[in-house]
Amino acid sequence: MADWLAALILGLVEGLTEFIPVSSTGHMLLLGHFLGFESTGKTFEIVIQLGALLAIISVYFRRLWTLATRWPFDAAARRFLIGLLVAFAPAVVIGVFAYDFIKTVLFETPTVVCWALIIGGVLLLWLDRMKKVPVYLDADRYPMRVYFLVGLFQCLAMIPGVSRSGATIAGGLLLGTDKRSAAEFSFFLALPTMGAAVAYDLLQNWSRLDFSDAGLIAIGFIAAFVTALAVVRLLLDFVSRNGFAPFAWWRIAVGVVGLGLLYAGF
Template sequence: MTDYTLYLLKATLLGIIEGFTEFIPVSSTAHLLLLVEWISFPSDSNKVFEVVIQFGSILAVIWLFRERVWQLVKGTFSGDRTEMMFARNLIIAFLPAAVIGALTIQFIKSLFHNPLIFVFTLVIGGFIMLWVERKPAYAKQNPGAAIDEGLTATSERATSYTLEEITWKQALVVGFAQCIAMVPGTSRSGATIVGGMLAGIHRKTATEFSFFLAMPTMLAATVYDLYRNGGALSSDQTWGIAVGFIAAFFSALFLVKAVLRFVSKHTYRPFAWYRIALGICVLIWLYAR
């Protein structure tokens, strides 16, 4: 096996891991950065590979929700009030991360090189998720009652049960929660889902809104990173990104619906405990190497 073939195989593995972790609250970025270190993947110093292949996962969501995306686009431009309000909420939720991310991108990228950051964010994030899930207001009243691909009884705390019912204030809370997720190990999906739940959005609806918010967020991050650093990529690195991108797309394609089915019947506690366990494992690895 040639070094180049091994490089592409590693890129494929990283893409698969990205697709499987992007939409569950365990931090796909932390998984990618740790795996890059563990399998000695030759990533560039600006971590363009790790950022760009994440959009492969987002394309899978766009494809799976293509009818709803088209309804949103068509309704927004035709003046449909419901769709215009939904588009407004996505823009409101997107703007905080766009502005703060543009101002702090170099600092955020510098954190990618410090695995100790992952230990802190993974463990603390896990405990925050456990705290939220233990609150009676967010508990499922009837986890087994599932209709329409998993819609279940709502919690007493929720005031928005569908995407169209989300208010601009709730969208803003989700937007600022997404800013926290720029710190590696936090989890973009985890921060936006928990932020949405705390703002009064039902668990499944918060998950769906997180999926839709990922579309403009990761598109902007991908375009910005390629604009800033794409010219410095070698031919091999470009092919590696392409392979990882495709692998992330197909692995996410199989996961998204499963995530929605899972959260309609279960809490996020298993992911919280996984985060804590992974953080402890990373800490042990850091001190043992």
């Protein structure tokens, strides 16, 4: 397959999967494995995540600007920012200490990705059908305990295939949030989490980064931005109407197909 086509496919998949509970990392690792695509120093894989991150900033720019400018004298804005930091903190601690193990062991084992996709899909189906009356309907007003516990759930996504958004959404549902606000908070939590992860990856791999394939990186970046933009704008309404079952079944299907291909020697 031509490199430009592989870059386009990977960019589209990154944007489509980053903010839905199907694990963008899992999809990228499996696709990269089966397409035989890997950039020097993971430059491509790191940079195109910024395209998805830019999509979140674009959609929520006005709200983010309000938070950034009003937090010094607005108690509600200040409380939400503190809640985000509380939710973000566990990922910082665990991510720094477990970075080498995650990158050199978990990320190099496609079988782990497939099983994580399947198990996560089954759990997401169970959560989607759970008859639990939501207590917290506004992501801006979760108790600090909920913010912190959702942050702990997010750390499960350090296992590739679990899904960062899936882990945070599942945690939220178990803690009494409704589906829409759980998905929305996952968007906001993506900003510090993804930003820090990309920055840390760049720092760790700086000496190995190779931007000689700037064209391929640009293709992937733009594809990730455009598709992520569409997903962010449509996801909340989709979840409100359909729940998370479609994503759960997709996870299971991808995991099963991936295992089949791996056992077949691909």
